[in-house]
Each structure stands twice: as C-alpha cells, then as structure tokens.
Amino acid sequence: MRTRTCTGAPARTTALALLVAGSLLAAAGCAKEDDAPPPEPGKPRSVSPVAGCGKGSWTDPADLAPDRKPxxxxxxxxxxxxxxxxxxxxxxxxxxxxxxxxxxxxxxxxxxxxxxxxxxxxxxxxxxxxxxxxxxxxxxxxxxxxxxxxxxxxxxxxxxxxxxxxxxxDPRSKSGLWVRLKDDETADHVPMAGRTLGTMIGKGSVIAYPMGKALKKHGGGLDEITFQQLGSADVLTALQNGGTDAAWLLDPVWRKVDGDKRFAFLGGQPQAxxxxxxxxxxxxxxxxxxxxxxxxxxxxxxxxxxxxxxxxxxxxxxxxxxxxxxxxxxxxxxxxxxxxxxxxxxxxxxxxxxxxxxxxxxxxxxxxxxxxxxxxxxxxxxxxx
CATH class of the missing domain: 3.40.190.10 (Periplasmic binding protein-like II)
Incomplete structure (x- = not known):
C-alpha cells in the first residue's frame, strides 16, 4: 500500500519578493487558521482502490506521446x-x-x-x-x-x-502562433528572427514554452523576436493590418484567419x-x-x-x-x-x-x-x- 506522509504547517511570517511581469511583488503573511482540525504530524495517508477507477484512471507521467489518451x-x-x-x-x-x-x-x-x-x-x-x-x-x-x-x-x-x-x-485546434507571410514565403519555413509578435500574454506565461518550440522550427527564438503587449481585442486586428508580424491567437479568434493564404499557423500547445x-x-x-x-x-x-x-x-x-x-x-x-x-x-x-x-x-x-x-x-x- 502506498502511503503519503503529511506534516503540520507551523505559523510563520516570511518576507517574500516576487517578480511579476517585470515588477516586484512583495508579500508577507502567516498561514491562515481555520476550523478544520489539522492532521496528526507524520500520520500516513492510506490509499484504497476506488470503484469505477481502474487502470485507465492513471497514465505514466513520462508518457509524452501526442496521441496519449487522458x-x-x-x-x-x-x-x-x-x-x-x-x-x-x-x-x-x-x-x-x-x-x-x-x-x-x-x-x-x-x-x-x-x-x-x-x-x-x-x-x-x-x-x-x-x-x-x-x-x-x-x-x-x-x-x-x-x-x-x-x-x-x-x-x-x-x-x-x-x-x-x-x-x-484537440488535434484539430489551431489556437497558437500565427504569422503574416511575406510574398516569397510559404508555411513550411518562415524566418522568424527579428519579427514582432503581438500577444496579450507576456513572456512569463506558460505559452512561452510552445511559442519557443514553434519559433525554433522557423529559425527564431524567444530572444530573437520583439514582443508587443496588446489588448485581447487588438491582437487579431494588429496581425491583419500589419501592425505586428505574428500573433498568438486563442479560441475561437484563430478561425478569423484560418484558410486565408496570407497567414500561416506555426504551432500551438503540445498535444496531451x-x-x-x-x-x-x-x-x-x-x-x-x-x-x-x-x-x-x-x-x-x-x-x-x-x-x-x-x-x-x-x-x-x-x-x-x-x-x-x-x-x-x-x-x-x-x-x-x-x-x-x-x-x-x-x-x-x-x-x-x-x-x-x-x-x-x-x-x-x-x-x-x-x-x-x-x-x-x-x-x-x-x-x-
């Protein structure tokens, strides 16, 4: 039987500094008390089988296959x-x-x-x-x-x-990185170094991970593009009118450019x-x-x-x-x-x-x-x- 050991959390006051989108966020405080009785320190948590949750209720965390079933x-x-x-x-x-x-x-x-x-x-x-x-x-x-x-x-x-x-x-989704193609470019290879990217999501978002993967496939990187912070209503407009070279488009906004040969989808969040x-x-x-x-x-x-x-x-x-x-x-x-x-x-x-x-x-x-x-x-x- 697998067990999990839980320990009590002592009250404490800690000065904490946090960088958030380029600004310093400081916070200090104590663990909040509530009416729930704390568990006994060191008491193991037993895990029992659960009806309706068999082998399919867990997958190997190391399985990164894009077709992995959840x-x-x-x-x-x-x-x-x-x-x-x-x-x-x-x-x-x-x-x-x-x-x-x-x-x-x-x-x-x-x-x-x-x-x-x-x-x-x-x-x-x-x-x-x-x-x-x-x-x-x-x-x-x-x-x-x-x-x-x-x-x-x-x-x-x-x-x-x-x-x-x-x-x-879903594999059919095209939520992700879209680029405006130049006259001599195709979707197969779009040189991204030196281009601007409009997004309402900053560099510190988890989207930096799939964005970086997509950029590397096309001769660029997160340190080789210029980010333009835009409002949610402005990202698509900027891409369409040339105000930015590329943009990270979310559901269902990407459907506005899907099928338009002036734009190409370079990649989105990893599958699974x-x-x-x-x-x-x-x-x-x-x-x-x-x-x-x-x-x-x-x-x-x-x-x-x-x-x-x-x-x-x-x-x-x-x-x-x-x-x-x-x-x-x-x-x-x-x-x-x-x-x-x-x-x-x-x-x-x-x-x-x-x-x-x-x-x-x-x-x-x-x-x-x-x-x-x-x-x-x-x-x-x-x-x-």
Whole structure:
C-alpha cells in the first residue's frame, strides 16, 4: 500500500519578493487558521482502490506521446466521500467565461463539491493578486498555471504546488502562433528572427514554452523576436493590418484567419500536455489535505461525468455550457472540445522554466519538479497505490 506522509504547517511570517511581469511583488503573511482540525504530524495517508477507477484512471507521467489518451474513470466516479466537517473553500481564477474553467463552473452548478462537504466559492482575481494570497492561506487554491511568477515565487519561499492539470487542445485546434507571410514565403519555413509578435500574454506565461518550440522550427527564438503587449481585442486586428508580424491567437479568434493564404499557423500547445490547472497553497497541501483530496475528487468526477470526450457533440449539454460560461452557443461550437485532463506530465515544469530563461524572465537555479508538483493527491482521489 502506498502511503503519503503529511506534516503540520507551523505559523510563520516570511518576507517574500516576487517578480511579476517585470515588477516586484512583495508579500508577507502567516498561514491562515481555520476550523478544520489539522492532521496528526507524520500520520500516513492510506490509499484504497476506488470503484469505477481502474487502470485507465492513471497514465505514466513520462508518457509524452501526442496521441496519449487522458486518464478516465467511469461516469460518476470517484464517488463522493463527504468530509466529517464541512469546509469553506475559495478558488481564485482569472476568468469565469473561458472554456477551460468549465469543469469548475460545472462542479459548482451540479453540486459536485457540495457532495464532498465543500462549500466552494470561485473568485475572479488576476494571478499577480491571487498568488500571495494563496501563499499566505487567504485563499485555498488557484485555477491558473505554473508561470514564471509562480516558479519565481516558489524560489522565494512560497509554499505552493501544482496539484492537477486542466486540458490539452484537440488535434484539430489551431489556437497558437500565427504569422503574416511575406510574398516569397510559404508555411513550411518562415524566418522568424527579428519579427514582432503581438500577444496579450507576456513572456512569463506558460505559452512561452510552445511559442519557443514553434519559433525554433522557423529559425527564431524567444530572444530573437520583439514582443508587443496588446489588448485581447487588438491582437487579431494588429496581425491583419500589419501592425505586428505574428500573433498568438486563442479560441475561437484563430478561425478569423484560418484558410486565408496570407497567414500561416506555426504551432500551438503540445498535444496531451496540460500547462495549467489547480495550484494548492499550504492549507490544502499540509494543514487540511483531506479537503484537498475531496476537492480533486469532485473535480475529477466532474471531468469523468461531463467532459470525458467530445462534450460539444451533445447539443443539450453544449447549450447548458454556453449559458453557464456566458458565451454564445455558436461561438462555443466553432472550435473543437478541449481534452480535459487532470494529470501532470513529467518534466513540464522543467520545460517551462527553460522557456522562461530563454525569454529573460527567470534566472537562477531551476525549481526541482518535486518542489513544484504534487501528483499524490489526485492519485489518492482515483485510488492509485
């Protein structure tokens, strides 16, 4: 039987400095007290088999094959295991309208968190604002990504770990790096060195990793292009009118240039490799891991029940989802379903940090994966020994 050892989190006050998008973010605080009884220090956490979660509920983290099937349990699994005492949980997220947030929204809507004894509130907060609150325990989890700010924060002393993935794109998706072709260029090889790239996402975003891969294929690199920070409504316009040479276009914006021979798609997020998801702070990692497992169990059950495959093929569900996200159903259906995936691939945080270095937003030693990633809580949720 695999066991996981949990230790109590002592209260402490730590001065922390964090570089966020070129500015210094300082935060200091103590671990927040709550009413949940802390686990006994050193008490092992036993892991038992979970009905409906067999071999397919786990995949080898080292498997980076682009056609890897995401882990799945049966619909309705893992079944709820209500906590003896109810907990109030706050999850910060940068938006409530993006499709990748849908599993959290649906878990609230369908009462999946409540089945675990969790009263979950989703709070919209930008990552720079949420990160120090997560480290202090003022919020419990964050739906975000291990971007440069997070990794720099861990280096500075933030007790934060990436505990579950979110999604990878469908192979048909062309969300990613698009370039305006010059008269003598083809999509097969586009010299990118020296060009400008318009994006609403800065160099410190996880998108730096796939962006760097795409640029290298075309004779460029993150240190060989000029970034133009643009608003979400301006990125496409700048690309179309020549205000920028290239742009990172998200769903469903890329459809505006798809099929236009003046533009070429150079690459997007790697297949079958989530680049974000749930980040836990000290409370769910150490002080109250029971609540952390319960939260992940509800999230995983929501994926297995509602997002296991091509969820947009169900017209009734697509209509419900569009209403929940506050978006037009036609817009939602214009792009393929995301491949929801709660697992975290081996080496992803290393590859991300390589990209941050190349972009010039991270320095010093790499944060080891074991210090940035915790897979054991979601493994416990699905009963993997």
């Amino acid at each position: 882990a799945r349990c049966s619909a309705g699994a893992p079944a709820p295991k209500p906590l003896a005492e109810k907990r109030d949980i706050t999850i910060a997220t940068g938006t409530l309208s993006a499709e990748y947030v849908a599993p959290l929204q649906m878990a609230v809507e369908k009462g999946e968190f409540k089945k675990e004894g969790l009263n979950v509130a989703l709070k919209v907060l930008p990552t720079p604002d949420a990160l120090p609150l997560l480290a202090k325990g003022d919020i419990d989890a964050q739906w975000a990504a291990p971007d440069a700010a997070v990794m720099n924060g861990i280096t500075s002393g933030f007790d934060i770990k990436w505990t579950a993935g979110n999604f990878s794109p 490799e989530p680049l974000g998801g749930l980040l836990f702070g000290p409370k769910l990692l150490k002080k109250d891991p029971d609540a952390g497992v319960a939260l992940l169990r509800a999230y995983i059950r929501t994926v297995n029940t509602y997002f296991a495959g091509d969820y947009k093929a169900d017209k009734a569900f697509a209509a419900e989802l569009a209403e929940l996200l506050g978006t037009d159903e036609e817009v939602l259906l214009a792009t393929p379903s995301l491949r929801m995936d709660w697992e975290i691939r081996a080496g992803t945080t290393d590859r991300l940090q390589d990209a941050y270095r190349a972009a010039g937003v991270s320095k010093g030693d790499k944060v080891p994966e074991k210090k940035a990633v915790d897979r054991e809580l979601y493994e416990e949720a699905v009963g993997r020994k």
